[in-house]
Amino acid sequence: MSFELSSICLSFGGASIIKNLDLAAEPGEIICLLGPSGCGKTTTLRVLAGLERPDSGTVQIANRTVYSQSVDVAPEARQVGYLFQDYALFPHLTVAQNVGFGIQKQPGAAATVQTLLERVRMLDFAQAMPHTLSGGQQQRVALARALARKPQLLLLDEPFSGLDTALKVQLRESTHSLLKDIGTSAVIVTHDAQEAMFMADRIALMQQGHLVQCGTPTELYKHPINEFAARFLGEVIDLPGYSDGSVITTVAGEFDGADIPARSPVSVLVRPEDLMVTVQDGPYTIAHRHFIGSHTLVDLSGRETNLPDIQLSVPTALADQLQSGQRVCPKSRSRHPLLILT
Numbered sequence: 580m581s582f583e584l585s586s587i588c589l590s591f592g593g594a595s596i597i598k599n600l601d602l603a604a605e606p607g608e609i610i611c612l613l614g615p616s617g618c619g620k621t622t623t624l625r626v627l628a629g630l631e632r633p634d635s636g637t638v639q640i641a642n643r644t645v646y647s648q649s650v651d652v653a654p655e656a657r658q659v660g661y662l663f664q665d666y667a668l669f670p671h672l673t674v675a676q677n678v679g680f681g682i683q684k685q686p687g688a689a690a691t692v693q694t695l696l697e698r699v700r701m702l703d704f705a706q707a708m709p710h711t712l713s714g715g716q717q718q719r720v721a722l723a724r725a726l727a728r729k730p731q732l733l734l735l736d737e738p739f740s741g742l743d744t745a746l747k748v749q750l751r752e753s754t755h756s757l758l759k760d761i762g763t764s765a766v767i768v769t770h771d772a773q774e775a776m777f778m779a780d781r782i783a784l785m786q787q788g789h790l791v792q793c794g795t796p797t798e799l800y801k802h803p804i805n806e807f808a809a810r811f812l813g814e815v816i817d818l819p820g821y822s823d824g825s826v827i828t829t830v831a832g833e834f835d836g837a838d839i840p841a842r843s844p845v846s847v848l849v850r851p852e853d854l855m856v857t858v859q860d861g862p863y864t865i866a867h868r869h870f871i872g873s874h875t876l877v878d879l880s881g882r883e884t885n886l887p888d889i890q891l892s893v894p895t896a897l898a899d900q901l902q903s904g905q906r907v908c909p910k911s912r913s914r915h916p917l918l919i920l921t
Contacts, residue, residue, distance in 0.1 A: 606764055822842070854911055
């Protein structure tokens, strides 16, 4: 195992922050801790790093127990790299000195620094001072410094926050590629579901200190365990429906519902991409169209029929055939809903 957290509990001032958390990863695996602010993500990261001591439970890193009721290995002896949210570069040291700070006494340290700066495309800035760098450049230097000691596990706390969208996308790609090339196991804290789906082999979704669901991005997106997971991983559309004991009927068509009692009103959750617009006299009216390039966002109004308003992404070539005020009907592409709420 790259790491294993077993029955971790931690409280601050009587408030429970982490509640009986179990989580493990294989060597080379990237895990994203995803969830809203205050759910315990960063605290879990700090427990792995040895910066917080759990009230109970055990922590193993690279098959070595680093915390239990009888063991407490110091942070610097855990073979863990930590990339802080603010990067925490030493302002009085050059880029090269920052990267080599923890390995300056090791044989071949200079060569290691040069190799890492090449990998993060910062070799030309080796003698620059941190205050002269952009946020993205500082992030790359901090990543190189965290990797310099060849950690068994790399911890990254909101590594792309505060960056503009284009740079964020670029750094996600380069960081993911670097981690996979080196084969370093990593745990990344984020509140951004798209970021987690891009970066993670598996996502650990947290809520109020609990692990809600853990699985691949596809599993969490397509098969959420509950409404919180469904909504946190992406946009959902809530369709009112009615069950006859085997089929749920909605305005967007019929869905399988064999486990739902007959004569039951339900809500069917679907992803917007699972619905299409059919040009027929239906219960919805096209309110607005928003051209965004290859696709157009089409707002469907159901106010007259007390149905929820819907916004769908439609290929622009098809959306050009739709007109404001036109009556249409949404249609599901599948009989299998994302989730059924009773």
